[in-house]
Amino acid sequence: MTGSMERPIRGVVQAPTERSRDFTGSALRLLKRLGPQRKQIAIAISLSMAGIAISVVVPRILGHATDLLFSGVVSRHLPPGSTKEQAIAAARARGDTTFAELLSRMSLQPGKGVDFGAVGHTLLLALMLYLIAAATIWLQARILNATVQQAIRGLRSDVEDKVHRLPLSYFDNRQRGELLSRVTNDIDNIQTSVSVTISQLLSAVVTVVAVLVMMLSISPLLTGMMVLTVPLSLALTKVITRRSQRLFVAQWTNTGRLNAHIEETYSGFTVVKTFGHRADAQQQFRELNDDVYQASLGAQFWSALLSPALAFVGNLGYVAVAVVGGLQVATGQITLGGIQAFIQYLRQFNQPLTQVAAMYNTLQSGMASAERVFDFLDEAEEPPEHPLPLPSVNGEHPGRVEFRGVSFSYRPGHAVIENLSLVAEPGSTVAIVGPTGAGKTTLVNLLMRFYDVDSGQILIDGVDIASMSRHSLRSRIGMVLQDTWLFEGTIAENIAYGRPGASEHEVVDAAKAAYVDRFVHTLPAGYQTRVSDDGTNISAGEKQLITIARAFLARPQLLILDEATSSVDTRTEALIQHAMCELRRDRTSFIIAHRLSTIRDADVILVMESGKIVEQGTHRQLLARRGAYWDMARL
Template sequence: MQPGTASGPAPLQRPEAFGPSLRRLLGRLAPERAAVLAVLVLAVISVVLNVIGPELLGRATDLIFDGVVGRTLRAGQTRTEAVDALRAAGHTRSADLLAGMDVIPGRGVDLDALGRVLLIALAVYLIAALCAWMQGRLLNVVVNRVVNRLRSEVEDKIHRLPLRYFDTTPRGELLSRVTNDVDNVAQSLNQTLSQLVMAVLTVAGILAMMFWISWLLALIALAAMPVAAVVTGLIAVRAKPHLVDQWTYTGQANALVEQAFTGHRVITAFDGAERFAAEFDECNGKLFRSGFRAQFLAGSIMPAMLFVGNLNYVVVAVVGGLRVASGRISLGDVLAFTVYSRQFSQPITQIGTMLTLLQSGVVSAERIFAVLDADEEAPDPAVPDPRPIDRGRVVFDDACFRYDPQTPLIESLSLVAEAGRVVAIVGPTGAGKTTLVNLLLRFYELDSGTITIDGVDIATVSRDRLRANAAMVLQDTWLFGGTIRDNIAYGDPTAGEEAIRAAARAAYVDRFVHALPLGYDTVVDEDGGGISAGEKQLVTIARAFLADPAILILDEATSSVDTRTEVLVQRAMAELRRERTCFVIAHRLSTIRNADLIVVLDGGRIVEQGTHEELVAAGGAYFRLHAEQFAGAAG
């Protein structure tokens, strides 16, 4: 029974706190402290070396320029004499330029010094590249470890969530959070952390070198930062809501696709393909529009920042050229500074782009955290009751339960199921039949009252121990992707081959399995994989046989099979019920005639109970149900 689904899934919530969510996400790097520290050290080394590189190339430029100019001067004179001669000849600008240079008149390019500088620059860039490669590889390992733990946490969390969570959350939406959002977090961390760290360190290193070369040019270059920050901030603020919508609509689209796959036959039978397609097209259109706007805004950061950087580059080049001409700075320093200026705008642009991408990752992280923060099942008792619960005497004592606090369902229900007896539960749809067995297995917790097995309150034992003594055969058969042997062995993973085949024979699986090409090694899945609905049901019964439970629950186990297969299923269930306490939920009253006790529920209350003969003779609710059903069959 799925409460609250009539009105659709719960509305998806928008993220509320980017900063706290980012800190929480980065906090998951804590177990990788040593590796993160190594990443930072390698990043610092790589950035420092890359920052030194342009200065070395500037020094090489000065050696070449000084040598070229030096060869044009008369040998034997000093630089001061050459400067004075130029001033005397009226070449003041050339004299100022020469005064700022380190030349020896008459000497050409110092090839030895130039070669040493270039070799050092080559070594610096090679080591910087190696450190960057090692840093990127190590960071990739760190991120994948973090995401691997995150996936494991989500998987573990799913097993601790109550059934109520799955009743109110679309499966496609949950799958989207577990798959798409986790992948997006991994991609965002991989792409942003490395580049953000490198970009921030590069900005700091380049800024230091720029001030060391020329404080005036550095201030000119810094004038672009406020403009860049404003542009990036405005774009990021506008992009965030579209990023949120993009991942929200991605989850909704996945939910619709999952429904289309699982309900394909129903959709086709009711000619609902066009309506379903229209609903998907509407959602897909919203996803397209939000994704387009988010990516357009994120992509506009780069050209905007390049425009600002190019303007700044022109100003630096002009001012730097004038200062070279005046002899206040060397040509090599200006060349190095222009390289730094170009490099300075690039990491600023990267930071803006990476922050937008990081926003997308944090949006996905918040959706994952919403799953991790969901209320879990109530914890098992710290000191479980050690008494055995393997006989199967079940007592409901004044049990009360509501899905919705405002809507009564199970009210003051009391019922005794003796060990080894068959208790059939009947009643109209919505009477609380399935809810009753859900409470027995603690899929839901009672609001008040108690349920005991062999005198032990089920709230005082662990769920694992409780469910280990019970098995269910449901109307909706479930087979996982594996062989028939594997699906039967799911009832008891420790069972041997002979025990599996014995369970198969008892459930009449052995009658059809040999007709399959691979016998027990035939691979099946949730859709059956080549076996009929009735044969799937027999496999689930064989699984219950293998589990050998004290309590058996049969929930409409024959409602979806043909008459011939129903005979086999009934025989298998009759064998399975032997010497076990059995709860049978049935609409076909013909299948529960021989039950030891028939309980009639209506509105969450027991309105009648007794044997078939007693209830028919009483002429009450059961008699009316029986008469209606058999009158319909006769008609």
């Protein structure tokens, strides 16, 4: 766009953050988004607790089955007809005190073998409980997943709404690819991490509590030994996650930078190849890709250390339990089935701790993305609008536009427009010319309220546009830019974008007025020919004609043409100029142009330099003065 040098430099990307600034705050904001689904969450928690409670009871039942088997095997080798007490007394008499203590903890029926019926009923009960627990946990996971999806859908909607409330200056200061990374990759990462962590965290906490209760019921001594390993696990977790947290933040920041480079390079791939910058683009890609690789490798390396470190601590606990538990079985302090159940509980106790550690790394990655998304949602928005619409004068088009002492700068201390005043009478055509950076496009941006003035006023029919809603203002202004924009759809749909609800006949009339109809009939599908999102399957001139037809269809009350004919050939330009005369009829029009041939018939020509009007008049008047305009005409 003309005057692009007047804006801040695009592509400013902050360096990777050293670590998550507010992990807890971001986590709480995410949890608040789950608030509307409290009922579903309560059901999921209840199901989780029920499922885990059932699964925790099963090891005790299996331990009972082991006791039945062991007792049956021992009973078969005891004299038939004797009692348990007699068997214990006989063992003591032989001096086998340890065996006697072992028999005292068992349910014996001397002379009888294994009661396979009781063992079968016990195992069948365990199987049924396992099935019920699995079904309950599956249902809980399904409800919880639906709840998370609803929250993420709301987050995406909030981000989309935010995009439309941000001022144009926000997009001028950021790379488009980096922004796209926030609203796509980062939200997807949040969804993944939240879906995994909430489900695992809920089940892990309930499991640990339930297992601790069951372990205490079997052996307080062994339980105390296992609890002593928890502080060591927490210390290792803290050391490792502190390092990986910084790397996860860097990973997603660098991913945004890489996406920004890819988007820019691919969208301008023809220019990159034409000017021989392929090697430079590839080198920059390699550097950015290497940054992502290094951060990702470090984050995954450190996070991967956590599971084996905790497994090592857990194995120390297994060894201690095996030694001490074996002694307790031998001395009759605990049954064989009891120690078996305890070892199963030990596995159930360590597994959630390992899952929580691994989940915490996933959560760190999600919180790094959440901070980037919340930073975006917290950006300053356009000032609140007022409901005052544009005025109408006796039912006619609004026409008088006045700039009264307007000053504006994109950055403080770097004025682009200073104390500018001008008046465009109703129905007149005002042409604005001048060198790049003179403030021509900025003048149009201020009229459209893409930016608000620093001082002064812009009035339409005597009403300050700052008191009007932006929608009301912009809905009555037609704009054709030098940089064309087409979306993926048919040619007819792209033209109809100018006025939703327009009939097919009105679309065709607008196309004829803009000379689109001429080349459309050479296409196989006519007006139903689909164009890509960047319009690469039609020429630049044809794209410009379609955008001009869009402006025709909009029937604007004010018209802005920013180098609207710069991409067409001379013959097409002449045809468009004739059409533009009809389009400008009874409309106040502003034309920004470098080709003086496009503005010869303008009612007023403004010559701008450094944000000020240095000359104004008609084409003939300005040539007669032999000033700045005359110099431009000579060139």
